[in-house]
Amino acid sequence: MSRPVLSTHVLDTSTGTPAAGVYVELHKKFGSSWTLWHNTATSTDGRVVFPFTNDTMAEGTYKLLFKVGDYYKTLEKETLYPYVEITFNTKEGQHYHIPLLLSPYGYSTYRGS
Numbered sequence: 001m002s003r004p005v006l007s008t009h010v011l012d013t014s015t016g017t018p019a020a021g022v023y024v025e026l027h028k029k030f031g032s033s034w035t036l037w038h039n040t041a042t043s044t045d046g047r048v049v050f051p052f053t054n055d056t057m058a059e060g061t062y063k064l065l066f067k068v069g070d071y072y073k074t075l076e077k078e079t080l081y082p083y084v085e086i087t088f089n090t091k092e093g094q095h096y097h098i099p100l101l102l103s104p105y106g107y108s109t110y111r112g113s
Contacts, residue, residue: 005057006050006090007097008064009112010042014077014103018046022071026050029061037062054093063087064098072104079104 006026010019022042027034042048050057069082086098086109097112 005052005054005095006062007095008042008048008050009097009099010046010066010102011099012046012102018042018044019071019100019102020044020046021074022046023067024048025065025067027063027065029063034063057090059090059092061087061089064100066100066102068102068107077104081107 008024010022010024011017012019020042024040024042025036026038028037029035038050038052040048040050064086066084066086067082068084069079072079084100084102084107086100088096088098088111090096095113099109099112101108
């Protein structure tokens with residue numbers, strides 16, 4: 001099985017568990033505007049593997065929009081961030097894993113493997 005072109009993993013550091021059910025949108029930049037390419041929610045283990053191949057996900061600028069406020073609302077917790085947006089550039093033939101480490105009052109990200 002070949003490696004996915006794009007994946008993400010959301011971990012809730014306030015609970016030490018995967019963040020299941022976080023709604024995620026993937027947008028691609030065309031000129032000065034953004035186009036929605038895909039939307040889904042994280043699995044029970046906090047992951048999303050996007051259904052793209054090197055042929056269907058061209059080099060460019062993308063963003064992942066995580067609906068964090070809705071996630072914390074289901075947990076009956078307050079959060080400072082209604083959304084977390086991660087913008088990144090891609091090159092052809094590479095794999096991108098974009099994790100999100102999340103808490104109600106902070107977050108971080110990095111390029112994973």
